[in-house]
Amino acid sequence: MNSIAISGRLTRDPECTTIQSGNKYAKFSLAVDRVYQKDKTDFIDVIAWDKTADLVERYLVKGRQVIVQGSLQIDTYEKDGVKRTKAVVRADRVEFIGSNPNTAQNQNDGVKTATATLTPTNDDDCPF
Secondary structure: OOOEEEEEEEOOOOEEEEOOOOOEEEEEEEEEEOOOOOOOEEEEEEEEEHHHHHHHHHHOOOOOEEEEEEEEEEEEEEEOOEEEEEEEEEEEEEEEEOOOOOOOOOOOOOOOOOOOOOOOOOHHHOOO
């Protein structure tokens, strides 16, 4: 079984591309804090395809916090004559968490963030 779930913030806006077959993909990177080493952060590349890529393109911007579920794939490539490998998460599901810190910057979604003001109540007003 190849399954992975990570939570982090986008390090940059997603890069979206449509290939010749008409399929769309979106690439982005997440900054993921290590659980037992709070001063360490991993930067993990993610790729989403088709409908997931559409959602990523529409709603995600740099700084947005998400949970990505998918599978881990190891890509190999050659650079300057040296064979290299790179781990990439292929996203099956992207869940938006937290607030969008760049709502004003993302004009594609047309969604406005509502804010609520909470006021303290007097304990005498509570029936329990």
